[in-house]
Amino acid sequence: MNLEITDVKVVPVDEERLKAFASVVFHGCFVVSDIKIIAGENKLFLSMPSKKQKDGTYRDVAHPLNSETRKYIEDQVLAEYHSVMARRGEQHRKPAQPVAEPGSSASESGSSPSEPGSSASEPDRPEHTEPPA
Secondary structure, X not given: OOOOEEEEEEEEOOOOOEEEEEEEEEXXXXXXXXXXXXXXXXXXXXXOOEEEOOOOOEEEOOOOOOHHHHHHHHHHHHXXXXXXXXXXXXXXXXXXXXXXXXXXXXXXXXXXOOOOOOOOOOOOOOEEOOOOO
């Protein structure tokens, strides 16, 4: 991969699902800001910067074009997030899991649908219908 991340800045926030904002500098000359670090049901994921369209949907304004690049960016940003949180003496805590009622149709495997805007769901799709957080 010829893409080089030369700097990552992470600013933690104190919200239930939105954990931090990040900016990434590529090759020391191009920055992508307003990347959100979101707490999903089972892991942290990135939500790329997006803009609300007239029809109410959100469209990413900058995003990776393939899963290899997405993983590279996600790994670098989340590593910096964990480093920042460790320096602050904090760790990522998973959001509370809803408790299934006895006899409900909830799966016992613990699997769940992907988060809106999640890199796990349609990683190369630049459009989503709900705000990421």
